[in-house]
Amino acid sequence: MSDQSAPIRLLLADDQALVRGALAALLSLEPDLTVVAEVGRGDEVVPTALRCTPDVALLDVEMPGLDGIAAAAALRVALPTCRVLVVTTFGRPGYLRRAMEAGANGFVVKDTPARQLADAVRRVHAGLRVVDPTLAAETLATGASPLTERETDVLRAARGGGAVADLARVLHLSEGTVRNHLSAAIGKTGARNRAAAVRIAEQNGWLLGE
Amino acid sequence: MSDQSAPIRLLLADDQALVRGALAALLSLEPDLTVVAEVGRGDEVVPTALRCTPDVALLDVEMPGLDGIAAAAALRVALPTCRVLVVTTFGRPGYLRRAMEAGANGFVVKDTPARQLADAVRRVHAGLRVVDPTLAAETLATGASPLTERETDVLRAARGGGAVADLARVLHLSEGTVRNHLSAAIGKTGARNRAAAVRIAEQNGWLLGE
DNA sequence: CCCGGCCCCTGACAAATGTCATGGCGGGAA
DNA sequence: TTCCCGCCATGACATTTGTCAGGGGCCGGG
Numbered sequence: 483m484s485d486q487s488a489p490i491r492l493l494l495a496d497d498q499a500l501v502r503g504a505l506a507a508l509l510s511l512e513p514d515l516t517v518v519a520e521v522g523r524g525d526e527v528v529p530t531a532l533r534c535t536p537d538v539a540l541l542d543v544e545m546p547g548l549d550g551i552a553a554a555a556a557l558r559v560a561l562p563t564c565r566v567l568v569v570t571t572f573g574r575p576g577y578l579r580r581a582m583e584a585g586a587n588g589f590v591v592k593d594t595p596a597r598q599l600a601d602a603v604r605r606v607h608a609g610l611r612v613v614d615p616t617l618a619a620e621t622l623a624t625g626a627s628p629l630t631e632r633e634t635d636v637l638r639a640a641r642g643g644g645a646v647a648d649l650a651r652v653l654h655l656s657e658g659t660v661r662n663h664l665s666a667a668i669g670k671t672g673a674r675n676r677a678a679a680v681r682i683a684e685q686n687g688w689l690l691g692e
Numbered sequence: 693m694s695d696q697s698a699p700i701r702l703l704l705a706d707d708q709a710l711v712r713g714a715l716a717a718l719l720s721l722e723p724d725l726t727v728v729a730e731v732g733r734g735d736e737v738v739p740t741a742l743r744c745t746p747d748v749a750l751l752d753v754e755m756p757g758l759d760g761i762a763a764a765a766a767l768r769v770a771l772p773t774c775r776v777l778v779v780t781t782f783g784r785p786g787y788l789r790r791a792m793e794a795g796a797n798g799f800v801v802k803d804t805p806a807r808q809l810a811d812a813v814r815r816v817h818a819g820l821r822v823v824d825p826t827l828a829a830e831t832l833a834t835g836a837s838p839l840t841e842r843e844t845d846v847l848r849a850a851r852g853g854g855a856v857a858d859l860a861r862v863l864h865l866s867e868g869t870v871r872n873h874l875s876a877a878i879g880k881t882g883a884r885n886r887a888a889a890v891r892i893a894e895q896n897g898w899l900l901g902e
Numbered sequence: 903c904c905c906g907g908c909c910c911c912t913g914a915c916a917a918a919t920g921t922c923a924t925g926g927c928g929g930g931a932a
Numbered sequence: 933t934t935c936c937c938g939c940c941a942t943g944a945c946a947t948t949t950g951t952c953a954g955g956g957g958c959c960g961g962g
Contacts, residue, residue, distance in 0.1 A: 497803065498781065498802040498803045499802075499804060499805050499806060500715075500779070500800075500801075500802040500804055500805075500806055500809060501711045501714060501802060502806065503718060503805065503806020503809075504711060504714035504717065504718040504806060505710075505711075505714045506806070507714065507717040507718035507806070508714040508717035508718070511717055569710070571708065590710075591710075592708040592709075592710040592711060593708045593709045593710065594709060594710055595709050595713065596709060596710055596712065596713020596714060596716070596717070597713070599710060599713075630938065630939085631938085631939090632938080632939065632940090642888070642891070643883065643885045643886075643887035643888030643889075643891050644885070645884065645885065645919090646918075646919070647918090655940075655941090656942080658940090658941060658942060658943080659939080659940050659941060659942095661919070661920065661921085662920095662921090662922095662939095662940085662941085663939090663940095664919085664920075665920055665921060665922090669921095673853065674855065674920095675853045675855065675919095675920095676853075676887075676919075676920085677853035677886075677887045677890075678852065678853030679853075680887075681852070681853050840907090840908065840909085841908085841909095842908080842909065842910090855948070856949070865911090866910070866911055866912080868911060868913080869911060871949070871950065871951085872910085872951090872952095873909095874949085874950075875949090875950055875951060878951095885918095885950095886949075886950085
């Protein structure tokens with residue numbers, strides 16, 4: 483397709499070097515695609531993109547430095563001509579929502595067939611939106627996070643498995659306040675446990691952002 | 693290398709279709725390697741291998757049906773001529789240990805550079821062992837799991853975040869017994885929490901096997 | 903044979919956790 | 933402005949959790 487025009491320039495961002503390289507190999511098989519840059523950290527996306535001016539950036543969500551959603555948002559303002567395709571391991575409903583709000587043009591889960599990736603890239607480059615339909619439905623069903631900002635903070639801090647006293651110290655809050663927020667989060671998630679609440683919130687992608 | 697002899701036949705097992713396909717593309721670039729089969733589930737490894745008779749099998753650890761370690765062990769007896777290279781996302785010390793005990797010939801983490809993968813495959817095919825040196829050291833340091841079988845069971849069941857009563861029901865144990873096992877596990881892991889104990893055990897790869 | 907390890911259970915206790923009622927503070931919507 | 937609503941905080945309470953000290957039964961090695 484369109485072999486006569488200039489190839490689509492790609493930037494790959496994934497923290498696992500092996501899959502990064504493998505994706506590069508896969509996409510390089512297509513004559514109309516070229517990988518012009520690869521990075522392994524979220525905070526390298528914008529600097530590298532400014533240097534290499536890719537047409538499309540493929541961003542993983544789970545990355546050190548800066549998560550893929552935040553990187554997408556930053557890239558949006560730094561290089562508006564560059565389309566963003568988020569490629570992630572987990573089909574967390576919240577991820578899709580956040581990615582779209584951050585201005586991503588497409589969202590692909592890593593267990594879609596390999597052949598479809600190149601098409602997704604072309605679609606995104608053409609200005610179309612690409613979204614996994616199953617995931618889209620699930621996202622609509624799950625809805626946005628019911629958690630308040632502090633509740634999210636507390637839940638995030640609780641992931642490590644620390645006691646209330648620890649969380650209070652880290653968050654500069656009273657122990658009672660922490661317990662209140664936790665209780666609220668437990669109620670909203672429908673869990674009966676702090677641990678279960680963390681798990682549920684995580685699965686829904688409500689705990690993004692460090 | 694050795695373009696004149698028959699190419700090395702490969703089987704790929706990874707639950708994420710995209711990385712599976714990408715790895716296939718990457719390895720197919722090498723003239724002396726051929727991908728003869730791809731599967732997305734652990735329990736498909738042996739049947740497919742018997743049909744396709746690969747020389748080397750690349751197995752992910754996290755897979756539905758059967759984890760990569762168990763698949764490696766099964767493959768070992770079903771098709772002894774086939775070498776096994778475990779390729780995994782997480783450098784859990786316990787994974788490496790278990791993989792070696794299961795008869796794997798090599799162990800590669802997914803954030804090693806892409807170029808090294810083909811070499812690893814060739815080394816394994818030549819009968820050599822391939823192991824990430826950093827991870828090997830860490831494995832030696834961490835040692836085998838100190839957890840007893842029941843302690844492991846209880847900890848596994850506790851991942852969901854259920855209360856003691858729930859675990860007791862699932863495991864057909866008294867609540868007191870569950871608490872005792874949990875307490876022991878907490879002590880051995882050095883945690884001060886059930887949740888933290890689960891986290892630590894998981895990170896060390898002590899919770900494998902459904 | 904006896905000892906030690908693992909397993910299962912009991913009962914009791916201290917500590918952590920989850921819930922509730924209550925109240926003050928601030929900002930945004932009606 | 934008034935009235936929510938989120939946020940922070942207290943204190944009190946019931947429940948859950950983690951710990952400890954027991955007690956049995958089953959093995960396998962010294």
